[in-house]
Amino acid sequence: MRIGTIIGNVWATRKEDGLTGLKFLFVQLEDTGGKPIDAPLIAADRIGAGIGDTVMVTTGSAARFAIPERDVPVDAVIIGIVDSIDVESR
Amino acid sequence: MRIGTIIGNVWATRKEDGLTGLKFLFVQLEDTGGKPIDAPLIAADRIGAGIGDTVMVTTGSAARFAIPERDVPVDAVIIGIVDSIDVESR
Amino acid sequence: MRIGTIIGNVWATRKEDGLTGLKFLFVQLEDTGGKPIDAPLIAADRIGAGIGDTVMVTTGSAARFAIPERDVPVDAVIIGIVDSIDVESR
Amino acid sequence: MRIGTIIGNVWATRKEDGLTGLKFLFVQLEDTGGKPIDAPLIAADRIGAGIGDTVMVTTGSAARFAIPERDVPVDAVIIGIVDSIDVESR
Amino acid sequence: MRIGTIIGNVWATRKEDGLTGLKFLFVQLEDTGGKPIDAPLIAADRIGAGIGDTVMVTTGSAARFAIPERDVPVDAVIIGIVDSIDVESR
Numbered sequence: 001m002r003i004g005t006i007i008g009n010v011w012a013t014r015k016e017d018g019l020t021g022l023k024f025l026f027v028q029l030e031d032t033g034g035k036p037i038d039a040p041l042i043a044a045d046r047i048g049a050g051i052g053d054t055v056m057v058t059t060g061s062a063a064r065f066a067i068p069e070r071d072v073p074v075d076a077v078i079i080g081i082v083d084s085i086d087v088e089s090r
Numbered sequence: 091m092r093i094g095t096i097i098g099n100v101w102a103t104r105k106e107d108g109l110t111g112l113k114f115l116f117v118q119l120e121d122t123g124g125k126p127i128d129a130p131l132i133a134a135d136r137i138g139a140g141i142g143d144t145v146m147v148t149t150g151s152a153a154r155f156a157i158p159e160r161d162v163p164v165d166a167v168i169i170g171i172v173d174s175i176d177v178e179s180r
Numbered sequence: 181m182r183i184g185t186i187i188g189n190v191w192a193t194r195k196e197d198g199l200t201g202l203k204f205l206f207v208q209l210e211d212t213g214g215k216p217i218d219a220p221l222i223a224a225d226r227i228g229a230g231i232g233d234t235v236m237v238t239t240g241s242a243a244r245f246a247i248p249e250r251d252v253p254v255d256a257v258i259i260g261i262v263d264s265i266d267v268e269s270r
Numbered sequence: 271m272r273i274g275t276i277i278g279n280v281w282a283t284r285k286e287d288g289l290t291g292l293k294f295l296f297v298q299l300e301d302t303g304g305k306p307i308d309a310p311l312i313a314a315d316r317i318g319a320g321i322g323d324t325v326m327v328t329t330g331s332a333a334r335f336a337i338p339e340r341d342v343p344v345d346a347v348i349i350g351i352v353d354s355i356d357v358e359s360r
Numbered sequence: 361m362r363i364g365t366i367i368g369n370v371w372a373t374r375k376e377d378g379l380t381g382l383k384f385l386f387v388q389l390e391d392t393g394g395k396p397i398d399a400p401l402i403a404a405d406r407i408g409a410g411i412g413d414t415v416m417v418t419t420g421s422a423a424r425f426a427i428p429e430r431d432v433p434v435d436a437v438i439i440g441i442v443d444s445i446d447v448e449s450r
Binding site: 001002003029030031032035037046047048056058059060061062063064065066077079080081082083084085086087088 | 187188189190191192193194195196198199204206218219220221222223231232240241243244251252253254255256
Binding site for chain 2: 007008009010011012013014015016018019024026038039040041042043051052060061063064071072073074075076
């Protein structure tokens, strides 16, 4: 999993069946100090994350296991809203 | 998922069984500001995307779930044509 | 698999069902000389790893096979605590 | 999927059961202008691609769906020999 | 698949069930000229590869298909010991 911040929304009216009703958010992945990592990705959200929230994102085939139907073409999903992190300085 | 723009077509007459009838498009992935990310990839299209369209792309094993047969060797698929995005400046 | 060091914890109260009870740790992946590789990732831990431990991490769909339920949206897991490595200088 | 050029062969007598009879080729992935992307990878070939051919390559779990047995440890496969590409200059 | 050289061993006494008995080796992935690519990864070995051997490595979900039990959290495996490669200079 990766940590990141919700930075926006994406809307697509014309899309694959099975995606209707899913909310898609842009997530900027970050390192533990908040520095952006790579380009923002789009993750499905089912737990009500909003702009500015720090979240945990699961990518790859595991993402489907957060969607009850599971047989959807989704490769990234928000699995938690982060309360706090505690990282040791090295 | 990633966002990108359809930039071209690819044709292959000699190909694996099961791919006949699928349309393959080059997609240039982009960040939320339209800056290209990595080299273009080839995604299967079933929703009628065309050159210049901004699209959402699913990669990896999840891509097969957008293909009714599912047992096809496809690792990227266009799942939606983007109407608009709304990204917060940070 | 990759080798890395546990550097911290992450807490999320609001999260996907099925993740309750799982411990999530930040792991800094490293090369065989201990040099950090990429940004820290979050891995589920079921074997009791702690801050400073050198661990083996499995990512992708294989990670679920370390979780008894298996149908959880987890894409990285700690599979072992490293006793020692022996790498040839080249 | 990615586009690339067949640049060589690899032979391994001692290998996992189930791989006997599969042909393995080095593919140099490229961007749409023919510029090399990353290091060459090894892909299984079942459609008779040869040195110099431009091909489409599927990677990840989808690759197995091009192998009739499917239960083989193969993570990249050649799925088509490219006749032509048509990419818009931007 | 990728090509690489076995450069070392890793030992972990405390590990996930199901991994007992599997041998784990560090593999330095390389390009076709022997130049190192990325940091070394850890691959399971069932075919008796040793330090200095040039090997083929499968990563991702396909790796499990080289392990008879298959339900193990392993994301990389050595699938062959390379006899020779033949790459065209370009």
